[in-house]
Amino acid sequence: MGCFCSREIVYVNNTRYIVKERLGEGGFSTIDLVENAVTKRCYAVKRIICHSIDDQKVALQEIEYYRKLKHPNIIELIDSTFKGSADIVVNATSEVYMVLPYYRRGTLHDYLDSHSINKDYLSISEVLRIFTDICSAVKYMHELKPESLAHRDLKTANVCLTDGLSPILMDLGSVAPAKVQVCGSQDAQKLQDLAAERCSMPYRAPELFNVKSFCVVDERTDIWSLGCVFYAMCYFKSPFDAVYERGDSVALAVMSGKINFPEETPFSQEVHELILFMLNESPTERPFINDVIEKVQDLKMRLEDKV
Known part of the structure; x- marks a missing residue:
């Protein structure tokens, strides 16, 4: 946490913030x-420094995307402003400011970190409750009209928690049209570079590590990430975090x-099967969000029947 001895002031559309x-x-x-x-x-x-016209765009x-996406489990934009030249000259910069709600509980990553100290596992009912709301937000994005969207960087650090422990998807900087037609090696390299820049490695879908020259990449990249999020909610970290921390190849893993x-x-085989259902390395065989929601509801019902 940084500490500012002098009180810095930020103005966003004439509103003064300390x-x-x-x-x-x-x-x-x-x-x-x-x-x-x-x-x-x-x-x-959130303050973004732009060094080029492309950065600004x-x-x-x-x-x-903040203005377009209206869902109870997606963060809302309170206000925004743009400061600087719209036509950047050499060595000049501009800044974009976004005012967002502050969630004092922090992120799902923080919440899991606090539980991991004593291996205090979340109950499966809490995991399913939080995960169901995350899926609801993802479903909304995947089914948006006229063009469906993918988040492309779903991870526990990009989920805030309200005081009542409801999840709120944040960081829409990686959001993109869900379906991307890749036509040739140049397209493939461009998408691969973009994924390397914006999609966190331990949650990144396999098709984004090695993009094929002629293919369609769709919203099911998010399903892989959801599988990693669900795993982390059970075991505190993504299944590939340990590989990343060791410095080994996450792509190969x-x-x-x-x-x-x-x-x-403490989790049953059924829970592991749900995780594996999402973590199908074949993008064409991986389920869509409605399939995942259906499996989650089935698991909830089976657990209720056992009580």
Whole structure:
């Protein structure tokens, strides 16, 4: 957490915010906890630094997705503004500011981290409750008209939690049209590079590590990521986090299709089968979101019958 000795002030469309602390930062963006100077309410402000026209287009597209996606389990955009030249000259930069709700509980990643210290496993009923709401948000994106969308970076760190522990999907910077027609090696390399930049490695679908020259990549990249999220909700980390932390090849581990489960586990074989259902390395055989939701509901009903 960063501490600011002098009180930095940020203006977004004439609303004055006092920066309280740094919540996170990436390559070209930062997220600060801010306080509205008048109402004293806290928000998160995402600040993206743009070094080119292309950077600007990506940032402004993210704002458009925030405005387009209206779902109780997808983060809402409170306000936004653009500062700087719309026509970037050499060595000049511009900035995009987004005001977002602040969730004091943090992310699902934080929540799982706090439970992992003493191997305090979540109950399967809590896992299914949270996961059902995440699936609801993903279904909404996948079935959006006129063009379906994929999140492309689903992971526990991109799910905020409300005070009532309801999940909220955030970070729409990686969102893209769900279906991508790849026509040739140039298209394939472009998509592969984009995935390397925007999709977190331990949650990235196998078809995005080695994009084929002639293929269609669709919304089922998100289903793979959901499988990794579900696994993490059971065992605190993605099935590929350990590989990543060791410095071994995540790409090889992902494309091998081999998923290892801990020998000692509080979760049933049915739970593992649901995870494997989503983690099908073949993108054409992987289920769609409605298939996943149906399996989750079946598992819920079977567990209720046992009680």
